[in-house]
Amino acid sequence: MPKYSKHAGFLLATLFFATASFAADPERGTVIRETPLYVSPDLSSQRVGTATRGRDIPLIKERSVIDGKPWALILATVEAGELNSKEITGWVESRMLVTTATPNGDQVIFGEAVDSERQAEERGGRRHAAEDAMRLYYRVYEYFPNSPLAPEALWRAADIRWQLEKSGVLQRPSSRELNPDLRTQIGDETMKEIRKKYPHTKWDDLAAYDMLDNKICFDWKGEASCPEKESDIYEKYAREHPQSPKAAEALYNAAYRQAALVDIYKSYRQTDKSERARKKGLELAQEVVTRFPDTDWKSRAATLAYAMQQNIPVYGNGNPNSTPTP
Numbered sequence: 537m538p539k540y541s542k543h544a545g546f547l548l549a550t551l552f553f554a555t556a557s558f559a560a561d562p563e564r565g566t567v568i569r570e571t572p573l574y575v576s577p578d579l580s581s582q583r584v585g586t587a588t589r590g591r592d593i594p595l596i597k598e599r600s601v602i603d604g605k606p607w608a609l610i611l612a613t614v615e616a617g618e619l620n621s622k623e624i625t626g627w628v629e630s631r632m633l634v635t636t637a638t639p640n641g642d643q644v645i646f647g648e649a650v651d652s653e654r655q656a657e658e659r660g661g662r663r664h665a666a667e668d669a670m671r672l673y674y675r676v677y678e679y680f681p682n683s684p685l686a687p688e689a690l691w692r693a694a695d696i697r698w699q700l701e702k703s704g705v706l707q708r709p710s711s712r713e714l715n716p717d718l719r720t721q722i723g724d725e726t727m728k729e730i731r732k733k734y735p736h737t738k739w740d741d742l743a744a745y746d747m748l749d750n751k752i753c754f755d756w757k758g759e760a761s762c763p764e765k766e767s768d769i770y771e772k773y774a775r776e777h778p779q780s781p782k783a784a785e786a787l788y789n790a791a792y793r794q795a796a797l798v799d800i801y802k803s804y805r806q807t808d809k810s811e812r813a814r815k816k817g818l819e820l821a822q823e824v825v826t827r828f829p830d831t832d833w834k835s836r837a838a839t840l841a842y843a844m845q846q847n848i849p850v851y852g853n854g855n856p857n858s859t860p861t862p
Contacts, residue, residue, distance in 0.1 A: 563596045565610075565635030566675045568648040573614070573626025577607035584626045585614040588664075589652060590671025592678075596635060597625070606630040635679075642680035646689055649673045653696070670696040687730075691739045694726035698746050705754075712755045714762060721750050741780030748773060758852065760800045760809075767793035771820065784828040788837055791820035795844050796851035803852060814844050 567587045575582045577600055587593070591613045598609040608630035616622040634641050649672035656666035673696070676689035683689075701722045705711055710719035730743040751769055753762035770790035774783050794817030801810035817840070824837035843850050 562594070563635050563637050564679060565593045565596060565633050565638070565641075566590055566645065566672065566679075567593070567628065567632045568634055568644065568672075569632045571628050571632045573610070573612060573624065573628055575626065577602045577605075577609075577627045581627075585612070585624050587612045587614060587626075587628060589648065589668040590673075590675055591621075592671075592675065593633070593635075594623075596633070599630060608633050642676050642683040642685050642689075645672055645679070646676050646685045649676065649689070649692070653692070666696055666700060670700070687734050687737065687739050690726070690730055690733070691742055694730055694743065695746060697726055698722060698724075698749070702749055712757070714753055714755075714757060714759060716751055716753060719754075724750065738779070738781055741777045742782060744777060745773060745780065745782040745786065756796075756800075756851075758800065758803065760797055760804075763793035763796050763800065766790075767797070767816075784824060784831050784833040787820060787824050787827070788833045788840070791817050791824060791837060791840055792850070794820060795840055798844060799849045799852045817841075817844050 566589070568589060570589060571587045572583045573585045573587055575584050587610070593610050593612050595611040596608050597611060600607050600609075606629070607627050609625065609627050610633070611623055611625050612628075613621050613623055634644050638644065649669045652662070652665045652669035652672060655661040656669060662668075670693050673689040673693035676683065677686045677693065680686060705720050705722055708720055713719045724747055727743040727747050731740050734740055748769060752766045756762045767790045770786045770793070773780075774787040774790065777783055777786075780786070794813045797813035798810050798817065801807075801813060821837040821841040821844070825834050825841075828834055840850065842848070
């Protein structure tokens with residue numbers, strides 16, 4: 537094949553762009569490594585931007601092989617400052633490009649998302665690896681909606697976004713409000729998308745559990761009102777989602793809040809309420825032990841029950857390591 541002329545490349549790109557709109561289903565993709573975009577298919581040519589992992593590439597305008605190296609002319613979404621993005625056209629080495637036409641493309645993108653998520657969890661891991669994983673997972677769902685990986689990919693994308701936003705909410709002064717309605721809420725659009733797309737599945741259950749964060753307090757301030765409401769919220773979840781992977785955790789959280797109420801009511805000399813909370817907490821803890829014998833929650837519930845039976849504080853000054861959310 538003759539060597540590709542840089543000037544001819546511009547002419548061909550223009551021609552392709554003029555006719556691309558007639559394609560019924562244009563090929564879309566993303567890159568699985570941070571990849572420079574060049575003004576022409578030549579590593580020595582000017583760079584016009586950088587395509588990052590998981591960013592949507594809505595259009596592959598042209599493909600070519602230059603000196604045995606495969607290239608693609610793409611329309612890519614790139615970062616433009618901390619919070620903004622823009623679309624630019626440039627050439628990338630197509631070995632980094634995975635598209636809707638790539639064999640097993642869903643598996644390749646999902647695998648890169650898993651690796652990015654792992655790096656995000658490591659101390660000193662790659663900067664913005666969590667955001668990369670979030671975008672890559674969503675690309676699997678978006679590009680390959682019929683893939684067996686699509687439901688889990690959408691859930692993982694939503695959960696990462698949720699945890700990132702939750703971290704931001706916790707850093708704001710409003711996070712200490714006893715009324716959750718008075719603080720910034722975590723965006724739940726993707727969670728709602730999951731629940732609508734996959735109702736009565738474990739993905740629905742998991743999304744519903746995350747969404748409880750918008751209903752709970754992040755700081756109880758030693759008051760009974762938050763754990764009272766939250767115990768009911770978590771118990772209701774466990775009843776309505778009995779097969780959920782989070783059912784045991786929800787039931788334990790309900791029990792933990794009753795155990796905390798034992799100590800909070802004591803601090804206000806409300807003995808009767810304290811005893812009722814102890815009884816309720818023991819019932820919930822025993823239910824965890826009985827219903828979920830093959831999980832770590834059984835042991836945690838047994839420890840919680842022991843603390844209530846032996847009058848060992850689980851919240852407040854008697855337990856300086858206690859937190860509202862175990």
